[in-house]
Amino acid sequence: MVEKQKKIKPGALCELCHGRKAVMKRPKNLQKLCKECFYNVFETEIHNTIVGHELFKKGDRVAIGASGGKDSTVLAAVLKTLNERYNYGVELVLLSIDEGIKGYRDDSLATVKRNQKQYEMPLEIVSYKELYDWSMDEIVSCAGIRSSCTYCGVLRRQALDRGAAKLGIDHVVTGHNADDVAETVLMNILRGDTARLESSCSILTQSSGSPIKRSKPFKYTYQKEIVLYAHYKKLDYFSTECSYAPEAFRGTARELLKSLESIRPSCIMDIIYSGEHLVLGQKKKVTQQRKKPNKIKNDMEQEVRSDGSIKIKQNETKDGNRCEKCGYITSNRICKACLLLGGLEANRAKLDIEGNTAVDGAAKLTRTLEKLAF
Ligand SMILES: Nc1ncnc2c1ncn2[C@@H]1O[C@H](COP(=O)(O)OP(=O)(O)OP(=O)(O)O)[C@@H](O)[C@H]1O
Numbered sequence: 438m439v440e441k442q443k444k445i446k447p448g449a450l451c452e453l454c455h456g457r458k459a460v461m462k463r464p465k466n467l468q469k470l471c472k473e474c475f476y477n478v479f480e481t482e483i484h485n486t487i488v489g490h491e492l493f494k495k496g497d498r499v500a501i502g503a504s505g506g507k508d509s510t511v512l513a514a515v516l517k518t519l520n521e522r523y524n525y526g527v528e529l530v531l532l533s534i535d536e537g538i539k540g541y542r543d544d545s546l547a548t549v550k551r552n553q554k555q556y557e558m559p560l561e562i563v564s565y566k567e568l569y570d571w572s573m574d575e576i577v578s579c580a581g582i583r584s585s586c587t588y589c590g591v592l593r594r595q596a597l598d599r600g601a602a603k604l605g606i607d608h609v610v611t612g613h614n615a616d617d618v619a620e621t622v623l624m625n626i627l628r629g630d631t632a633r634l635e636s637s638c639s640i641l642t643q644s645s646g647s648p649i650k651r652s653k654p655f656k657y658t659y660q661k662e663i664v665l666y667a668h669y670k671k672l673d674y675f676s677t678e679c680s681y682a683p684e685a686f687r688g689t690a691r692e693l694l695k696s697l698e699s700i701r702p703s704c705i706m707d708i709i710y711s712g713e714h715l716v717l718g719q720k721k722k723v724t725q726q727r728k729k730p731n732k733i734k735n736d737m738e739q740e741v742r743s744d745g746s747i748k749i750k751q752n753e754t755k756d757g758n759r760c761e762k763c764g765y766i767t768s769n770r771i772c773k774a775c776l777l778l779g780g781l782e783a784n785r786a787k788l789d790i791e792g793n794t795a796v797d798g799a800a801k802l803t804r805t806l807e808k809l810a811f
Contacts, residue, residue, distance in 0.1 A: 458471060480518060480519060480522075486654055498605060499609075500561075501610055501611075505544075508614055512612045532561050536572070537565050545677070546562065565596065573681070579784055585682075586687075594644075595765060597611075608652065609650070615658055616691075628686070638656075
């Protein structure tokens with residue numbers, strides 16, 4: 438939904454070109470702009486992010502994680518424009534994951550199929566059902582709605598990697614924007630989750646052992662500006678929320694961020710800046726009360742620096758370690774997806790035997806996984 442723009446005095450001129458009429462106040466800094474100058478600053482800032490962080494190199498095959506929503510649709514449109522304008526020399530493809538959510542993902546995939554034609558990009562669709570033998574609808578009916586985001590997040594990340602590997606892709610980009618990043622920083626601060634806090638601002642990441650990079654070219658792009666860009670350019674996107682409620686605590690952090698932004702628009706960038714510059718002190722001996730109960734070693738994302746080197750965290754297993762069950766790259770014996778699916782299978786068996794709707798096994802496993810830093 439496009440939020441109502443604050444009124445601009447009739448006849449006010451664009452503060453950048455001083456020639457055309459201003460039609461909008463830029464959400465990021467309240468600058469009054471005409472449409473053309475808005476397109477220009479919006480696209481140029483994303484280009485500067487891509488170049489400044491050396492996200493791509495010539496010849497890269499880049500998959501755009503395409504959900505049909507506003508962020509990934511704008512990402513596809515902007516990357517196509519920039520690739521042509523600045524001659525990045527990358528090959529762009531659309532990669533969609535069908536989580537199996539009736540009445541939601543099937544409709545949004547129809548949008549992606551139209552985008553495929555509009556942007557003339559190849560499209561690959563990978564489904565949870567074919568990869569894991571479980572659709573999200575089945576997972577929710579077995580494990581309940583409360584943990585749906587945990588399951589979906591783990592499975593989607595792996596599905597994107599697997600889809601990319603199938604296509605010989607070097608790099609997956611997603612439409613995570615500045616609001617998403619600031620929200621994650623806030624959430625991790627509020628939870629005292631310093632392990633996740635450290636990596637929440639990384640623009641370029643890579644799972645340990647995986648050759649596929651992941652990045653967020655919209656890291657500094659405001660959600661409101663993405664919506665305005667899609668609106669002015671009349672882009673074809675799907676705007677319905679997922680049928681399974683967003684993670685409750687993220688929703689709270691989102692509301693908090695919105696209130697802060699309405700008083701001080703720069704707070705989104707300021708939170709990201711703080712997150713990027715936070716230096717965590719050496720961990721003090723963890724008190725019994727704060728000690729996290731997980732014994733399973735974390736399968737952390739690694740930050741990739743702009744020179745291509747990888748920030749190695751302590752106690753990591755060697756690259757190339759494979760899950761004993763599915764063969765997917767992991768730093769644990771069993772990957773997170775198999776752990777979750779194992780819990781579901783046990784629960785399904787229990788349901789079959791008992792014929793009741795107890796969800797103890799899966800719910801317990803989910804709680805354990807929620808405490809892990811992914
Ligand atoms: N089913 C999917 N298939 C491929 N990529 C996905 C899928 N779901 C999410 N993504 C990627 O992850 C990003 C963040 O997803 P999230 O679920 O937070 O949705 P969002 O913020 O509403 O984004 P969008 O507007 O693109 O749907 C998306 O922009 C997209 O790049």
